[in-house]
Amino acid sequence: MADEMKIGAYICKGCGIGERLDTAQMAQIATRDAKAAIAKEHEFLCNADGIKMIQDDIDNEGVNRVAIIGCSRRAKVEAFNFKDVAITRGNIREGVIWVRPDTDEARETTQDMADDYVRMAVIEAKFCKPPTPNEETAYNRHVLVVGGGVTGMTAAVEIAKAGYSATIVEKTGALGGAAAKSWKRIPQKSPYADPEDTGVADLIKFIEDSDKITVHLNSTLTKTSGAPGRFSADITAESGSTTTENFGAIVQASGYTEYDANQLPELGYGKSDNVVTQAELDAMALAADGGPIKTKDGKEVKSVAFVQCAGQRSDKEGHLNYCSGHCCSTSVKQAMYFKDQNPAIDTNVIYTDLRMPGAGGEDFYRSGQRKGVTFTKGCVTEVATGGSELEVKFKDLILNEDTSEKVDLVVLATGQVANSGLNIDEVGQDEPGEWKTNPESVLNLSYRQGKDIPQLTMGFNDSHFICFPYETRRTGIYTAGPVRRPMDMQQAMEDAVGAAMKAIQAVENAGKGRAAHPRAGDLSYPQFRREGCTQCKRCTVECPFGAIDEDEQRFPQFNEARCRRCGTCMGACPVRVISFENYSVDSVGQQIKNIDIPDEFEEKPRILALACENDAYPALDMAAMNRVEYSAFVRVVPVRCLGSVNLIWITDALNSGYDGAVLMGCKKGENYQCHFVKGSEMASVRMSKVDDTLQSLSLEPERVTTHEVAITDIERAPEIINEMAETIEKIGLSPFKF
Amino acid sequence: MSNLNQTMVEKYRNDFLNEVRANVEEGDWVNMCMQCGVCAGSCPLGPYWEHPPQEIFMMIRAGKREEVLTSTSMWMCTSCYNCIARCPRELPITHIMHGLAHYADRLGLAPKEQPTRKFANKFWDNLTKKGRVNELKLGLALYFMNGFMEGIKVAMANQKLGLNMIKTKRMNPMEIIGGHGVKDTSGLHAILKKAREIELAKAEEFKG
Known part of the structure; x- marks a missing residue:
């Protein structure tokens, strides 16, 4: 059936389309210009009758490509969901009648607009194939959890509770991580008044009793390869013995290391045994077991100062420039260790900005x-260790004076440094054939882009910070806990639950051959024409998710289960050999080429707008819902990501007589909003080279502009289009009209 | 140093915060201040204070006993209640300010020449004698607050006002002898005595 193409074009007259547009003419265009086999109009396409009409044609007439011309592709997705056919959408509701005034002068250009969207939808259908299932699917309900701290244990427990199995790989000889070395934790329940039990023992007991969780202690990962559904991991014990196991997904909970306080000699660390870090104090409290906390020389502590932001939130070289988020609460917790044991003990928390995150903070x-912990807003300059007592010198920021306090013990709130393994931007992957385990790496991935998960900033693993915090840039591998961002135990546990659920989703998606977030459920996958490939490696390098490896002959090897279907590889490929069944250089390129370009005497310019389907396109849809008007000369093509835009589309458009092009993608950079992390960044790099193309065509550089558009830019997105229309009015039409 | 001050210094040593919490009316709240500064920003007389409430609270925690108790700041409070209305931690700041002033006065540390303090003491003495304010006596006391000659000068300047008040029966010159009062003066004195006893007992009972 798939071999013989038969396009059915269905034009809806509902929602006022029939009153505003000549649908009969559009049906004629569908069959005559765009060569649809069938073109039908319907009063109300998304109702049961309309759906039945289309389904009948699929069943009886052999229609296998359906072009639905009516509302936006974002509307009525469930109604227009036909199995085993390629579906395209022509947007004449949000894209045409809702953004155009209903006046006599506007009627002609509005009709032109609708006619072009008919052409585009039918042509797109012509270049799409019905999705065929991916052959590379594997179903493995076993999740690997890297790290046996509270985060890792919580993830494993959640995975087991959901009916899947988990394996914990822990580097040290015991489960529990940092929490097991603590006396108590910050309270997680109302009334949030007292430190509570760490809960580590309960987690360990659950794990020991569960037949779904296995634990490898004193073990590390020496090699991880594969893709979601078929990960293979070498788990090597300290003794050197290695077992290889297969997993469906991975949760990386490799936690944090406390910042090295030896870098803070001015605060007395290393000079006196009575200057300790928060972790060391917790160990002292654990040893005291509820009794009086004693210094190393056995003296009961009678006064203690907590120095917040020690070596963090500072731009000094070697310091952490971020806030670790948990230390203020931790200091309050630790001050309570003293106060609960003996209210007469003097406890002073010296802070610059106190931050108590969470509901109970x-x-x-x-x-x-209430318990009498003193809080002093001040900036500690020095801890003098010379005398019998420690002298904390600080500037009181409220009273604006330099002062000091003598105490028995000083606790430094040093921050969290992520155990994120190698920074793959600095440590590249070994050349093929020379791959070796790196003991510094957490995952030791065999992926072409590097051994660990890419980092965003300050050593923390990249996760889609704004929209999808559990996502990393390695499909099926989810980070949780302080490796992702600094956090306390409660946040780490919530994080672990989220990552566990994402891992289970990844297992299920991989088993069904579907894409993971954000194109969840997409069955298409990248296919490439090997004989055309020049082995330039651009796709391998630019893939934001490291999905592409190299085979022995150095051809790209697409790991479909790792792919997020953004099409960045398609945009990168200079010889255009990469495509998806329902999204390709042709499926978009031919739409662009096949619209009607009026000759220059008609004075109707044409503007191509390539809009990211995640943010810019919905913004335009919402503008339409608010009836924000924009130029009738624009033709909007949704793209999966601006990263998938191949320069040939721009060149083709300009060559075929378009007068301008606007590209609308997401915010890039450190605070990126791109659903595919690097897509909009790649696009902007590529578009910076479009000037050469324009020059070679002797065209003005203003004709092509790239913009960052957020989903909330409802007013701005139409404005960008209108501005381009104005620019063209100013500089004149393109000379490339035939 | 007054005897009471001596006693308190010895009793609390370096722990001025607990001294305040025990002995100052509503002083138990002082440790709950989170140093946001809303009180300091809300005070209409803020610019004229030596230390705004936020600073006073910080000084108490820092153990600056002498500086706090000899300060004129708390005497500047006009009881407008802006700070109480706005404090996110719901501290009764106005009451604490008056409490501090009162405590400083009891200890004999309050600035001697602070006019609010002088007036407050005169008002209190006047009121507690008979349970009613004797306006004539209070007024005259204020005239002579800063010396005999000064008092004569002020009195002469207000001569006309005084005569008019007598004419319109707003002031009774006979009040100068004895004056009116509540029915049960000794009962009132018993009440005040008991109140002081309760206050002292509370401070005694305070346990940090």
């Missing part, structure tokens, strides 16, 4: 104040 702070 403020209550916990008040509880600390």
